Amino acid sequence: MIPIASSDCDAITTSIEDWIAQIQDSGAESPSLFRFFDGPDDAVAFMSGTPSPTKRQKKAHGDLADPDTTPRMPPGLAAHGFAHSFADDTTNETISTSDAASVSNGSSRRTGSISPKKRETALRLAVERPLHRDNIANFAEPTQLMVDLASLGSGPLIPAVVKISSQDCMKRDSGWAHPPQDSWFRHSLDNTPEDDGDGNQLYVYRRLKTVRKNSIRCKAQMEHEAGWNDGVHAPLLEIALDDELGITYRNITACRVLSPFRDPDPFLTDAKVDYAVFLDPTEGDSTLAASVRAYCEPNPRERVVCHVQLPDNAPTPAVIPIETKSANADGVLGPVQLATWTRAQFRLLASFPSAAALPIIPVIFVHGANWRVDFAQQTHQKQVCLLVLPDPAEAC
Numbered sequence: 326m327i328p329i330a331s332s333d334c335d336a337i338t339t340s341i342e343d344w345i346a347q348i349q350d351s352g353a354e355s356p357s358l359f360r361f362f363d364g365p366d367d368a369v370a371f372m373s374g375t376p377s378p379t380k381r382q383k384k385a386h387g388d389l390a391d392p393d394t395t396p397r398m399p400p401g402l403a404a405h406g407f408a409h410s411f412a413d414d415t416t417n418e419t420i421s422t423s424d425a426a427s428v429s430n431g432s433s434r435r436t437g438s439i440s441p442k443k444r445e446t447a448l449r450l451a452v453e454r455p456l457h458r459d460n461i462a463n464f465a466e467p468t469q470l471m472v473d474l475a476s477l478g479s480g481p482l483i484p485a486v487v488k489i490s491s492q493d494c495m496k497r498d499s500g501w502a503h504p505p506q507d508s509w510f511r512h513s514l515d516n517t518p519e520d521d522g523d524g525n526q527l528y529v530y531r532r533l534k535t536v537r538k539n540s541i542r543c544k545a546q547m548e549h550e551a552g553w554n555d556g557v558h559a560p561l562l563e564i565a566l567d568d569e570l571g572i573t574y575r576n577i578t579a580c581r582v583l584s585p586f587r588d589p590d591p592f593l594t595d596a597k598v599d600y601a602v603f604l605d606p607t608e609g610d611s612t613l614a615a616s617v618r619a620y621c622e623p624n625p626r627e628r629v630v631c632h633v634q635l636p637d638n639a640p641t642p643a644v645i646p647i648e649t650k651s652a653n654a655d656g657v658l659g660p661v662q663l664a665t666w667t668r669a670q671f672r673l674l675a676s677f678p679s680a681a682a683l684p685i686i687p688v689i690f691v692h693g694a695n696w697r698v699d700f701a702q703q704t705h706q707k708q709v710c711l712l713v714l715p716d717p718a719e720a721c
Contacts, residue, residue: 439592441658447592448661454668454709461700461712468685471712474698481511484526498534529564536560540694543652550651554599558649558691562600571613573605573641580633586672588665596665601633602645617642620677632673643670645687652693660699660711663688667701668709675703685712 439447448456461467461475487495487510495505539556542548548556554576562574578599587594606614617640621628630642646666648659667688674683686701688711700712 441655441661444592444665445657445661447590448664448668451588451590451593451668453588454671454703454707456664456668456709456711458711458713464700464712470687471685471700474687477698481509483510483530485510485512486526487530532560532564536564544693547653548651550599550649550654553651553693554649557694558600558647562647566602571605571607571611572602574600574602574647575635577601577633577635577643580635582666582669583629583632583634586632586669588668593665593668596662596669598646598648598662598666600647600649601643602647603631603639603641603643605641629673632669645689646670647689647691649691650693654692656692659690659692663690663699664701664709664711667711671701671703671709 445456461471464471467475499505536557539560543553543556546552559576566572566574576599578597580597582595582597604613606617617630621630621640630640633643635641646663648663648666650656650659667686670686671683683703688699688701690697690699702710702712704710
Protein backbone atom coordinates (compact mmCIF):
# COMPACT_ATOMS: atom_id res chain seq x y z
CA MET A 326 0.00 0.00 0.00
CA ILE A 327 1.32 3.46 -0.94
CA PRO A 328 1.16 5.94 1.99
CA ILE A 329 -0.60 9.25 1.33
CA ALA A 330 0.55 12.27 3.27
CA SER A 331 -1.91 14.63 4.90
CA SER A 332 -0.65 17.45 2.69
CA ASP A 333 -1.62 15.44 -0.39
CA CYS A 334 -5.15 14.96 0.97
CA ASP A 335 -5.49 18.69 1.58
CA ALA A 336 -4.37 19.41 -1.99
CA ILE A 337 -6.87 16.93 -3.43
CA THR A 338 -9.71 18.38 -1.32
CA THR A 339 -8.83 21.91 -2.42
CA SER A 340 -8.77 20.96 -6.11
CA ILE A 341 -12.17 19.26 -5.86
CA GLU A 342 -13.71 22.28 -4.15
CA ASP A 343 -12.29 24.55 -6.87
CA TRP A 344 -13.76 22.28 -9.56
CA ILE A 345 -17.22 22.36 -7.95
CA ALA A 346 -17.03 26.14 -7.69
CA GLN A 347 -16.25 26.40 -11.41
CA ILE A 348 -19.25 24.24 -12.29
CA GLN A 349 -21.52 26.33 -10.08
CA ASP A 350 -20.25 29.55 -11.71
CA SER A 351 -20.88 28.20 -15.21
CA GLY A 352 -24.28 26.91 -14.11
CA ALA A 353 -25.26 30.39 -12.99
CA GLU A 354 -24.65 31.68 -16.52
CA SER A 355 -26.37 28.71 -18.16
CA PRO A 356 -29.13 27.44 -15.86
CA SER A 357 -29.96 24.54 -18.17
CA LEU A 358 -26.54 22.99 -17.54
CA PHE A 359 -26.89 22.59 -13.81
CA ARG A 360 -29.94 21.84 -11.71
CA PHE A 361 -30.53 20.53 -8.22
CA PHE A 362 -33.62 18.41 -7.53
CA ASP A 363 -35.51 18.89 -4.32
CA GLY A 364 -36.80 15.30 -4.27
CA PRO A 365 -37.57 12.21 -6.37
CA ASP A 366 -40.81 13.67 -7.72
CA ASP A 367 -38.95 16.68 -9.09
CA ALA A 368 -36.35 14.42 -10.70
CA VAL A 369 -39.00 12.23 -12.35
CA ALA A 370 -40.80 15.30 -13.69
CA PHE A 371 -37.57 16.62 -15.17
CA MET A 372 -36.64 13.31 -16.82
CA SER A 373 -40.13 12.84 -18.30
CA GLY A 374 -40.15 16.18 -20.08
CA THR A 375 -40.43 16.88 -23.79
CA PRO A 376 -39.05 13.85 -25.66
CA SER A 377 -36.61 14.00 -28.54
CA PRO A 378 -37.92 13.70 -32.15
CA THR A 379 -36.92 10.02 -32.20
CA LYS A 380 -38.83 9.31 -28.99
CA ARG A 381 -41.83 11.27 -30.28
CA GLN A 382 -41.84 9.10 -33.39
CA LYS A 383 -41.72 5.91 -31.32
CA LYS A 384 -44.51 7.18 -29.10
CA ALA A 385 -46.65 8.04 -32.12
CA HIS A 386 -46.36 4.48 -33.39
CA GLY A 387 -46.97 2.89 -29.99
CA ASP A 388 -50.39 1.56 -31.00
CA LEU A 389 -48.82 -0.45 -33.82
CA ALA A 390 -46.66 -2.51 -31.47
CA ASP A 391 -46.94 -6.28 -31.42
CA PRO A 392 -49.74 -7.13 -28.96
CA ASP A 393 -47.96 -10.34 -28.00
CA THR A 394 -44.82 -8.65 -26.75
CA THR A 395 -44.22 -8.32 -23.02
CA PRO A 396 -45.33 -4.86 -21.79
CA ARG A 397 -42.73 -2.88 -19.88
CA MET A 398 -43.35 -0.77 -16.80
CA PRO A 399 -42.86 2.96 -17.48
CA PRO A 400 -39.86 4.32 -15.53
CA GLY A 401 -42.04 6.82 -13.70
CA LEU A 402 -44.25 4.07 -12.31
CA ALA A 403 -41.26 2.02 -11.21
CA ALA A 404 -39.78 5.04 -9.42
CA HIS A 405 -43.03 5.58 -7.51
CA GLY A 406 -43.19 1.95 -6.34
CA PHE A 407 -45.79 0.51 -8.70
CA ALA A 408 -45.75 -3.27 -8.94
CA HIS A 409 -44.04 -4.69 -12.01
CA SER A 410 -46.11 -6.56 -14.56
CA PHE A 411 -45.51 -10.24 -14.98
CA ALA A 412 -45.52 -12.13 -18.29
CA ASP A 413 -47.51 -15.37 -18.18
CA ASP A 414 -45.00 -18.01 -19.26
CA THR A 415 -47.63 -20.26 -20.68
CA THR A 416 -49.73 -17.87 -22.72
CA ASN A 417 -49.28 -15.10 -25.23
CA GLU A 418 -51.31 -12.92 -22.94
CA THR A 419 -49.73 -10.93 -20.15
CA ILE A 420 -50.87 -10.06 -16.65
CA SER A 421 -50.35 -6.43 -15.70
CA THR A 422 -52.01 -3.79 -13.58
CA SER A 423 -54.74 -1.70 -15.18
CA ASP A 424 -53.06 1.42 -13.87
CA ALA A 425 -49.86 0.59 -15.72
CA ALA A 426 -51.80 -0.08 -18.92
CA SER A 427 -53.73 3.17 -18.75
CA VAL A 428 -50.69 5.32 -18.01
CA SER A 429 -48.44 3.69 -20.60
CA ASN A 430 -51.04 3.91 -23.38
CA GLY A 431 -52.75 7.13 -22.42
CA SER A 432 -56.05 5.39 -23.08
CA SER A 433 -58.47 2.96 -21.47
CA ARG A 434 -57.49 0.04 -23.70
CA ARG A 435 -56.18 -2.87 -21.61
CA THR A 436 -52.94 -4.57 -22.56
CA GLY A 437 -53.05 -7.42 -20.04
CA SER A 438 -55.24 -10.39 -19.31
CA ILE A 439 -57.72 -10.77 -16.52
CA SER A 440 -57.01 -12.76 -13.38
CA PRO A 441 -57.37 -16.58 -13.43
CA LYS A 442 -60.56 -16.45 -11.35
CA LYS A 443 -62.14 -13.91 -13.69
CA ARG A 444 -61.11 -16.01 -16.68
CA GLU A 445 -62.73 -19.02 -15.02
CA THR A 446 -65.92 -16.99 -14.74
CA ALA A 447 -65.64 -16.01 -18.40
CA LEU A 448 -65.27 -19.68 -19.33
CA ARG A 449 -68.41 -20.62 -17.42
CA LEU A 450 -70.41 -17.78 -18.99
CA ALA A 451 -69.10 -18.31 -22.54
CA VAL A 452 -71.73 -18.30 -25.28
CA GLU A 453 -70.07 -21.18 -27.12
CA ARG A 454 -68.94 -24.28 -25.22
CA PRO A 455 -69.42 -22.93 -21.68
CA LEU A 456 -67.38 -24.67 -19.01
CA HIS A 457 -68.87 -26.80 -16.25
CA ARG A 458 -66.87 -28.63 -13.56
CA ASP A 459 -68.23 -31.69 -11.79
CA ASN A 460 -66.98 -34.44 -9.49
CA ILE A 461 -66.02 -37.52 -11.44
CA ALA A 462 -68.02 -39.67 -9.01
CA ASN A 463 -71.19 -38.15 -10.48
CA PHE A 464 -70.37 -39.57 -13.93
CA ALA A 465 -72.57 -42.64 -14.38
CA GLU A 466 -70.74 -44.44 -17.21
CA PRO A 467 -66.96 -44.07 -16.93
CA THR A 468 -64.77 -45.42 -19.70
CA GLN A 469 -62.15 -48.08 -19.01
CA LEU A 470 -59.42 -45.46 -19.41
CA MET A 471 -61.05 -43.32 -16.73
CA VAL A 472 -61.20 -46.28 -14.35
CA ASP A 473 -57.58 -47.24 -15.02
CA LEU A 474 -56.22 -43.72 -14.54
CA ALA A 475 -58.33 -43.12 -11.44
CA SER A 476 -56.93 -46.29 -9.82
CA LEU A 477 -53.26 -45.48 -10.49
CA GLY A 478 -52.78 -43.75 -7.16
CA SER A 479 -53.83 -46.77 -5.10
CA GLY A 480 -52.75 -49.67 -7.33
CA PRO A 481 -49.44 -51.55 -7.67
CA LEU A 482 -47.04 -49.76 -10.01
CA ILE A 483 -43.53 -51.15 -9.43
CA PRO A 484 -42.56 -54.40 -11.20
CA ALA A 485 -41.92 -57.21 -8.74
CA VAL A 486 -38.49 -57.83 -10.27
CA VAL A 487 -37.31 -54.55 -8.78
CA LYS A 488 -38.20 -55.76 -5.28
CA ILE A 489 -36.47 -59.10 -5.81
CA SER A 490 -33.30 -57.69 -7.37
CA SER A 491 -32.79 -54.66 -5.16
CA GLN A 492 -34.70 -55.33 -1.96
CA ASP A 493 -31.87 -54.13 0.28
CA CYS A 494 -31.37 -51.05 -1.88
CA MET A 495 -35.07 -50.15 -1.73
CA LYS A 496 -35.14 -50.53 2.04
CA ARG A 497 -32.15 -48.23 2.34
CA ASP A 498 -33.65 -45.66 -0.04
CA SER A 499 -37.07 -45.69 1.61
CA GLY A 500 -35.76 -45.42 5.17
CA TRP A 501 -36.96 -47.16 8.30
CA ALA A 502 -40.07 -44.96 8.58
CA HIS A 503 -41.39 -45.90 5.10
CA PRO A 504 -40.31 -49.47 4.28
CA PRO A 505 -41.40 -50.99 0.94
CA GLN A 506 -44.93 -52.42 1.01
CA ASP A 507 -46.05 -55.51 -0.90
CA SER A 508 -48.98 -53.52 -2.30
CA TRP A 509 -46.54 -51.34 -4.25
CA PHE A 510 -45.39 -54.15 -6.55
CA ARG A 511 -47.21 -55.65 -9.51
CA HIS A 512 -46.78 -59.22 -10.69
CA SER A 513 -47.26 -60.40 -14.26
CA LEU A 514 -50.55 -62.17 -14.90
CA ASP A 515 -48.93 -65.49 -15.83
CA ASN A 516 -46.12 -65.25 -13.24
CA THR A 517 -43.52 -64.93 -16.01
CA PRO A 518 -40.65 -62.45 -15.94
CA GLU A 519 -41.36 -58.96 -17.16
CA ASP A 520 -40.92 -58.45 -20.90
CA ASP A 521 -38.43 -55.63 -20.42
CA GLY A 522 -35.98 -57.77 -18.44
CA ASP A 523 -34.45 -57.28 -15.04
CA GLY A 524 -31.68 -54.97 -16.21
CA ASN A 525 -34.02 -52.49 -17.86
CA GLN A 526 -36.34 -52.35 -14.86
CA LEU A 527 -33.43 -51.65 -12.53
CA TYR A 528 -32.25 -48.92 -14.89
CA VAL A 529 -35.71 -47.31 -14.78
CA TYR A 530 -35.67 -47.57 -10.99
CA ARG A 531 -32.35 -45.71 -10.82
CA ARG A 532 -33.69 -43.00 -13.11
CA LEU A 533 -36.77 -42.60 -10.95
CA LYS A 534 -34.53 -42.25 -7.90
CA THR A 535 -32.81 -39.33 -9.64
CA VAL A 536 -36.17 -37.74 -10.48
CA ARG A 537 -37.24 -38.10 -6.84
CA LYS A 538 -34.05 -36.39 -5.65
CA ASN A 539 -34.62 -33.58 -8.15
CA SER A 540 -38.19 -33.20 -6.89
CA ILE A 541 -37.02 -32.85 -3.28
CA ARG A 542 -34.35 -30.36 -4.35
CA CYS A 543 -36.77 -28.26 -6.43
CA LYS A 544 -39.21 -28.04 -3.53
CA ALA A 545 -36.51 -27.13 -1.02
CA GLN A 546 -35.03 -24.46 -3.31
CA MET A 547 -38.47 -23.11 -4.30
CA GLU A 548 -37.46 -23.70 -7.91
CA HIS A 549 -39.28 -21.95 -10.75
CA GLU A 550 -41.46 -23.82 -13.23
CA ALA A 551 -38.62 -24.19 -15.73
CA GLY A 552 -36.49 -25.96 -13.12
CA TRP A 553 -39.29 -28.39 -12.30
CA ASN A 554 -39.83 -29.10 -16.00
CA ASP A 555 -36.15 -29.81 -16.67
CA GLY A 556 -35.45 -31.95 -13.61
CA VAL A 557 -38.77 -33.64 -12.85
CA HIS A 558 -41.64 -33.36 -15.32
CA ALA A 559 -39.87 -33.95 -18.65
CA PRO A 560 -37.81 -36.93 -17.34
CA LEU A 561 -40.98 -38.58 -16.00
CA LEU A 562 -42.74 -38.18 -19.35
CA GLU A 563 -39.69 -39.57 -21.13
CA ILE A 564 -39.59 -42.64 -18.87
CA ALA A 565 -43.34 -43.24 -19.14
CA LEU A 566 -43.53 -43.01 -22.96
CA ASP A 567 -40.11 -44.38 -23.88
CA ASP A 568 -41.33 -47.78 -25.12
CA GLU A 569 -44.76 -46.71 -26.38
CA LEU A 570 -45.00 -47.02 -30.16
CA GLY A 571 -47.04 -44.40 -31.98
CA ILE A 572 -47.15 -42.06 -28.96
CA THR A 573 -44.82 -39.21 -28.13
CA TYR A 574 -44.74 -36.04 -26.06
CA ARG A 575 -43.53 -32.56 -26.92
CA ASN A 576 -42.84 -29.33 -25.09
CA ILE A 577 -45.31 -26.88 -26.64
CA THR A 578 -44.84 -23.91 -24.33
CA ALA A 579 -44.26 -21.63 -27.35
CA CYS A 580 -47.01 -23.12 -29.57
CA ARG A 581 -50.10 -20.98 -30.04
CA VAL A 582 -53.59 -22.22 -30.75
CA LEU A 583 -54.37 -21.80 -34.46
CA SER A 584 -56.66 -18.85 -35.15
CA PRO A 585 -59.64 -20.88 -36.53
CA PHE A 586 -59.94 -22.66 -33.18
CA ARG A 587 -59.56 -19.73 -30.80
CA ASP A 588 -62.42 -18.37 -28.75
CA PRO A 589 -63.91 -15.13 -30.10
CA ASP A 590 -64.00 -13.71 -26.57
CA PRO A 591 -60.91 -11.45 -26.21
CA PHE A 592 -60.43 -12.71 -22.65
CA LEU A 593 -60.23 -16.32 -23.91
CA THR A 594 -58.51 -15.76 -27.24
CA ASP A 595 -55.49 -17.92 -26.69
CA ALA A 596 -53.96 -20.29 -24.18
CA LYS A 597 -50.82 -22.36 -23.98
CA VAL A 598 -49.84 -25.44 -22.03
CA ASP A 599 -46.40 -26.83 -21.30
CA TYR A 600 -46.61 -30.31 -22.80
CA ALA A 601 -48.93 -32.49 -24.84
CA VAL A 602 -49.06 -36.18 -25.64
CA PHE A 603 -49.36 -36.76 -29.40
CA LEU A 604 -50.37 -39.63 -31.61
CA ASP A 605 -47.42 -40.22 -33.94
CA PRO A 606 -48.73 -42.33 -36.82
CA THR A 607 -46.04 -44.26 -38.62
CA GLU A 608 -46.06 -44.84 -42.35
CA GLY A 609 -46.79 -48.23 -43.88
CA ASP A 610 -49.74 -50.25 -42.71
CA SER A 611 -50.79 -47.78 -40.02
CA THR A 612 -54.51 -47.13 -40.31
CA LEU A 613 -54.16 -43.81 -38.51
CA ALA A 614 -51.38 -42.65 -40.86
CA ALA A 615 -53.52 -43.48 -43.89
CA SER A 616 -56.53 -41.66 -42.42
CA VAL A 617 -54.50 -38.55 -41.61
CA ARG A 618 -52.97 -38.50 -45.08
CA ALA A 619 -56.34 -38.96 -46.81
CA TYR A 620 -57.88 -36.15 -44.77
CA CYS A 621 -55.09 -33.59 -45.19
CA GLU A 622 -53.99 -34.13 -48.81
CA PRO A 623 -56.91 -32.36 -50.58
CA ASN A 624 -56.17 -29.05 -48.82
CA PRO A 625 -53.17 -29.15 -46.45
CA ARG A 626 -53.52 -25.45 -45.56
CA GLU A 627 -57.12 -25.76 -44.44
CA ARG A 628 -57.25 -29.32 -43.14
CA VAL A 629 -55.15 -29.89 -40.05
CA VAL A 630 -55.17 -32.59 -37.39
CA CYS A 631 -53.59 -30.53 -34.61
CA HIS A 632 -55.06 -27.30 -33.27
CA VAL A 633 -51.72 -25.76 -32.20
CA GLN A 634 -48.95 -24.36 -34.38
CA LEU A 635 -46.13 -26.90 -34.13
CA PRO A 636 -42.70 -25.74 -35.35
CA ASP A 637 -42.54 -28.47 -38.02
CA ASN A 638 -46.29 -28.53 -38.78
CA ALA A 639 -46.22 -32.26 -38.07
CA PRO A 640 -49.48 -34.14 -38.79
CA THR A 641 -49.61 -35.52 -35.26
CA PRO A 642 -52.90 -35.15 -33.37
CA ALA A 643 -52.60 -33.80 -29.83
CA VAL A 644 -54.58 -36.00 -27.47
CA ILE A 645 -53.63 -35.10 -23.87
CA PRO A 646 -52.66 -31.60 -22.67
CA ILE A 647 -50.32 -31.27 -19.67
CA GLU A 648 -49.91 -28.02 -17.74
CA THR A 649 -47.21 -27.78 -15.10
CA LYS A 650 -46.64 -25.34 -12.24
CA SER A 651 -43.97 -25.11 -9.59
CA ALA A 652 -44.78 -26.27 -6.06
CA ASN A 653 -44.99 -22.70 -4.74
CA ALA A 654 -47.16 -21.40 -7.61
CA ASP A 655 -50.88 -20.67 -7.42
CA GLY A 656 -52.93 -23.74 -8.29
CA VAL A 657 -55.78 -21.79 -9.93
CA LEU A 658 -54.21 -20.72 -13.23
CA GLY A 659 -53.20 -24.19 -14.45
CA PRO A 660 -56.71 -25.72 -14.62
CA VAL A 661 -58.00 -22.54 -16.28
CA GLN A 662 -55.34 -22.79 -18.99
CA LEU A 663 -56.18 -26.46 -19.53
CA ALA A 664 -59.88 -25.68 -19.88
CA THR A 665 -59.23 -22.92 -22.44
CA TRP A 666 -56.86 -25.16 -24.42
CA THR A 667 -59.26 -28.12 -24.35
CA ARG A 668 -62.17 -26.04 -25.67
CA ALA A 669 -60.03 -25.24 -28.71
CA GLN A 670 -59.28 -28.95 -29.06
CA PHE A 671 -63.00 -29.72 -29.16
CA ARG A 672 -63.46 -27.13 -31.92
CA LEU A 673 -60.95 -29.04 -34.03
CA LEU A 674 -62.52 -32.43 -33.27
CA ALA A 675 -65.97 -31.10 -34.16
CA SER A 676 -64.68 -30.07 -37.60
CA PHE A 677 -63.77 -33.64 -38.58
CA PRO A 678 -66.21 -35.49 -40.88
CA SER A 679 -67.29 -38.11 -38.36
CA ALA A 680 -70.68 -39.14 -37.06
CA ALA A 681 -69.24 -40.57 -33.85
CA ALA A 682 -69.50 -38.71 -30.56
CA LEU A 683 -66.50 -36.66 -29.52
CA PRO A 684 -64.13 -38.55 -27.22
CA ILE A 685 -63.54 -37.93 -23.53
CA ILE A 686 -60.13 -36.25 -23.24
CA PRO A 687 -57.78 -36.73 -20.27
CA VAL A 688 -56.22 -33.45 -19.08
CA ILE A 689 -53.26 -33.47 -16.69
CA PHE A 690 -52.37 -30.76 -14.21
CA VAL A 691 -48.98 -31.06 -12.49
CA HIS A 692 -48.49 -28.92 -9.38
CA GLY A 693 -44.95 -29.47 -8.20
CA ALA A 694 -44.68 -33.22 -7.59
CA ASN A 695 -48.48 -33.79 -7.57
CA TRP A 696 -50.05 -35.10 -10.79
CA ARG A 697 -53.82 -34.90 -11.24
CA VAL A 698 -55.84 -36.31 -14.11
CA ASP A 699 -59.22 -34.79 -14.99
CA PHE A 700 -61.43 -35.64 -17.95
CA ALA A 701 -63.06 -33.27 -20.43
CA GLN A 702 -66.24 -34.10 -22.30
CA GLN A 703 -68.35 -32.07 -24.71
CA THR A 704 -72.02 -32.75 -24.04
CA HIS A 705 -74.85 -32.79 -26.55
CA GLN A 706 -75.63 -29.20 -25.54
CA LYS A 707 -72.05 -28.27 -26.59
CA GLN A 708 -71.10 -27.70 -23.00
CA VAL A 709 -67.55 -28.62 -22.02
CA CYS A 710 -67.73 -30.62 -18.79
CA LEU A 711 -64.56 -31.18 -16.80
CA LEU A 712 -64.84 -34.24 -14.58
CA VAL A 713 -62.51 -33.59 -11.67
CA LEU A 714 -60.95 -36.26 -9.49
CA PRO A 715 -61.37 -35.33 -5.81
CA ASP A 716 -58.23 -34.57 -3.84
CA PRO A 717 -57.63 -37.44 -1.35
CA ALA A 718 -56.34 -34.95 1.22
CA GLU A 719 -59.57 -32.96 1.01
CA ALA A 720 -61.71 -36.09 1.23
CA CYS A 721 -60.24 -37.07 4.61
